[in-house]
Amino acid sequence: MTTYAKGLKGLSLATIVTITVALALVFFYAPLDADQGFIQKIFYIHVPLAIVSLCGFILGGIFGIAHLRTGDRRYDMRSYVAIHMALIFGVGGLITGSIWAKASWGHWWVWNEPTLVSFLIVLLLFATYQPLRFSIEDPERQARYASVFAIVAGAFVPLNFIAVRLAQQFVHPRVLTLTGGNLPGPMRLTFLVSLAGAALLYATLWKYEMAAKDARMQLRRLRRSLVGEDAVAPLRRSAAPS
Amino acid sequence: MKTAIAILRKDLLLELRALETVPAMVLFSLVAFVIFHFALDRATLNGQLAAGVLTATLLLASMLAINRLFVAEREQGGFDAFLLAPVDRTALLLAKAAALYVYLVVLEVIAMPAFAVLLRPPSLGASLPGLVAVLALANLALSIVGTLVSAIAVQTRARDLIGPVIGLPLLIPALIGTARAIGPLLNSHASGAPPAKWLLILALYDVVFALLAYAVFDFLLED
Amino acid sequence: MRGVTRHFGERTALRELSVRVEAGTTLAVLGRNGAGKSTLLRILATLLRPHAGDTAVFGEPLPRRAFAVRSKVGLLAHEPLLYRDLSGRENLIYHARLRRIELARVEELLAAVGMQRRADDPVRLLSRGMVQRLAVCRAVLHAPELLLLDEPRANLDPAAAQLVEPLIGRASGRTRVITSHDPQAAVSEADLVLGLKDGHQEFLMRPVELKQDAINALYA
Numbered sequence: 046m047t048t049y050a051k052g053l054k055g056l057s058l059a060t061i062v063t064i065t066v067a068l069a070l071v072f073f074y075a076p077l078d079a080d081q082g083f084i085q086k087i088f089y090i091h092v093p094l095a096i097v098s099l100c101g102f103i104l105g106g107i108f109g110i111a112h113l114r115t116g117d118r119r120y121d122m123r124s125y126v127a128i129h130m131a132l133i134f135g136v137g138g139l140i141t142g143s144i145w146a147k148a149s150w151g152h153w154w155v156w157n158e159p160t161l162v163s164f165l166i167v168l169l170l171f172a173t174y175q176p177l178r179f180s181i182e183d184p185e186r187q188a189r190y191a192s193v194f195a196i197v198a199g200a201f202v203p204l205n206f207i208a209v210r211l212a213q214q215f216v217h218p219r220v221l222t223l224t225g226g227n228l229p230g231p232m233r234l235t236f237l238v239s240l241a242g243a244a245l246l247y248a249t250l251w252k253y254e255m256a257a258k259d260a261r262m263q264l265r266r267l268r269r270s271l272v273g274e275d276a277v278a279p280l281r282r283s284a285a286p287s
Numbered sequence: 288m289k290t291a292i293a294i295l296r297k298d299l300l301l302e303l304r305a306l307e308t309v310p311a312m313v314l315f316s317l318v319a320f321v322i323f324h325f326a327l328d329r330a331t332l333n334g335q336l337a338a339g340v341l342t343a344t345l346l347l348a349s350m351l352a353i354n355r356l357f358v359a360e361r362e363q364g365g366f367d368a369f370l371l372a373p374v375d376r377t378a379l380l381l382a383k384a385a386a387l388y389v390y391l392v393v394l395e396v397i398a399m400p401a402f403a404v405l406l407r408p409p410s411l412g413a414s415l416p417g418l419v420a421v422l423a424l425a426n427l428a429l430s431i432v433g434t435l436v437s438a439i440a441v442q443t444r445a446r447d448l449i450g451p452v453i454g455l456p457l458l459i460p461a462l463i464g465t466a467r468a469i470g471p472l473l474n475s476h477a478s479g480a481p482p483a484k485w486l487l488i489l490a491l492y493d494v495v496f497a498l499l500a501y502a503v504f505d506f507l508l509e510d
Numbered sequence: 511m512r513g514v515t516r517h518f519g520e521r522t523a524l525r526e527l528s529v530r531v532e533a534g535t536t537l538a539v540l541g542r543n544g545a546g547k548s549t550l551l552r553i554l555a556t557l558l559r560p561h562a563g564d565t566a567v568f569g570e571p572l573p574r575r576a577f578a579v580r581s582k583v584g585l586l587a588h589e590p591l592l593y594r595d596l597s598g599r600e601n602l603i604y605h606a607r608l609r610r611i612e613l614a615r616v617e618e619l620l621a622a623v624g625m626q627r628r629a630d631d632p633v634r635l636l637s638r639g640m641v642q643r644l645a646v647c648r649a650v651l652h653a654p655e656l657l658l659l660d661e662p663r664a665n666l667d668p669a670a671a672q673l674v675e676p677l678i679g680r681a682s683g684r685t686r687v688i689t690s691h692d693p694q695a696a697v698s699e700a701d702l703v704l705g706l707k708d709g710h711q712e713f714l715m716r717p718v719e720l721k722q723d724a725i726n727a728l729y730a
Contacts, residue, residue: 170453176449177443189506189507363592364587364589364591371583373580373609374608
């Protein structure tokens with residue numbers, strides 16, 4: 046079993062359990078919001094997705110630093126998967142955020158919610174990660190440039206949030222401040238469990254993808270050493286690290 | 288440092304000789320002003336609106352320069368020539384960013400009067416010092432991020448596309464800072480001093496990206 | 511170089527290359543296009559890092575001491591590495607400034623290769639032979655002890671070749687690594703001959719021991 050597959054079963058189980066508990070809490074335990082009604086509950090999905098996504102981007106940047114410092118290509122793979130996953134979670138966060146906006150303020154998009162706006166900008170930036178990788182053919186260079194991008198973009202995330210927040214005049218009360226929020230008890234519990242669920246889901250999916258890619262690479266290596274260099278068709282130009 | 292100056296001299300000489308980048312930027316800006324006039328359909332532009340038009344135009348014009356910044360190096364072996372020399376690699380970053388800064392200043396010297404004439408924002412003359420201060424910082428942001436993005440983009444296949452696509456999101460905080468700082472200056476009753484908060488944000492942005500660029504640039508050049 | 515290997519993606523450009531060149535001698539590298547000759551030169555020029563093996567130039571290990579090596583190595587590559595819109599003189603002045611060389615040296619070299627008259631014309635207006643002569647100037651501007659020459663006589667007519675001879679030829683007394691598509695010419699001025707095929711080191715021997723069959727095998 047490769048290193049990534051180790052513990053995967055346990056992790057998956059923990060994830061499923063946590064998510065189930067979270068969903069149960071969301072539907073049965075958390076109180077109904079007085080102003081917004083049932084649809085407010087999407088908050089428990091939207092915010093965890095968004096938070097995990099942002100952490101994923103920063104994680105990608107950290108792996109990028111590790112890659113450039115050590116030259117170990119596996120860090121590049123980890124960075125790629127982290128960013129890739131974070132982007133997916135991010136799109137999910139954006140969509141649920143839009144639904145929440147519609148429910149709360151009547152519009153599918155609002156410009157005076159700074160976190161939503163910053164998030165959009167970050168997603169626009171990271172959406173260029175894969176096209177960037179795809180357009181560099183030499184795998185070594187691709188990995189190196191991707192790491193540079195991951196580092197710059199990862200550092201950009203906090204900077205962007207600060208700038209956008211300062212640019213807004215917010216009319217709407219902030220539900221979540223940096224200190225953890227002014228959520229009443231039952232809501233807080235539900236939120237934290239949902240957050241844990243999202244984080245575990247991210248970790249599990251990350252491991253899954255790493256394990257799959259790792260296995261594929263090992264297979265290619267084995268085939269190459271058994272059958273010879275030329276028998277194994279070269280990988281098509283791709284965005285994924287090899 | 289001396290190395291950077293040598294490279295800068297060469298780049299400015301090349302630009303003077305070939306005259307590609309700066310005229311294109313100027314022309315683009317002028318056309319953009321005309322387009323904005325028709326798109327917005329007003330006699331004069333006030334305050335934040337004027338600032339927005341100016342900032343957006345500068346940003347997009349700088350993309351033209353960014354796309355061309357390293358092309359000569361890539362196509363005529365300039366990278367190799369530089370890499371063969373026993374010099375600090377970051378000199379290239381410094382030199383190219385400085386060149387971009389110079390192009391932007393030249394652009395602004397021509398575009399600002401044009402802006403005043405075509406779109407008639409009030410009190411442009413009175414707030415000139417404040418404007419210059421903001422643009423000095425904004426140019427720095429554009430130069431640093433532009434050079435970094437250009438260096439990344441020049442090695443890819445979709446060169447002209449990747450540059451703006453990566454650069455523009457990265458520059459949004461700088462855009463916000465610049466536009467918000469200039470906005471109050473172009474109001475009818477402007478005081479002439481740009482809001483300190485936005486100058487600080489621009490400065491912070493410049494510092495962060497300067498450090499980032501300095502840290503990662505070497506990795507873009509090595510093989 | 512010992513056991514030097516270099517990949518480009520999944521393709522191996524050089525595999526387990528081991529060769530030792532004495533100072534002041536000439537190594538000729540023969541092989542087809544794509545055999546790895548340019549890669550070899552670029553590694554020695556510190557433009558590429560080897561992925562495996564040890565490389566050292568004048569005792570300085572690469573890539574760790576690349577900075578120190580750069581001032582001692584001159585590369586004459588396929589591309590002249592000159593800016594087409596600048597004149598020959600401006601190009602050389604740029605390189606001189608880059609490497610902190612006296613500008614007088616630029617004039618000296620221009621005279622040596624007979625390019626003073628056309629030195630102020632933009633490079634894009636010059637003939638290939640002239641560009642090659644300028645490229646030679648660029649390569650030897652800093653008087654390097656190791657010359658890496660990728661087909662040095664390409665595009666040069668006999669007269670021009672005579673002019674550059676003292677700069678990059680045997681008479682210069684420098685250590686040289688030459689790649690060439692003309693096996694006879696290369697072998698005649700070499701002290702050691704290296705044959706490459708698909709990145710593989712086929713043979714390494716002195717010219718006297720070299721048989722025509724071995725050379726033909728490289729191009730088969």
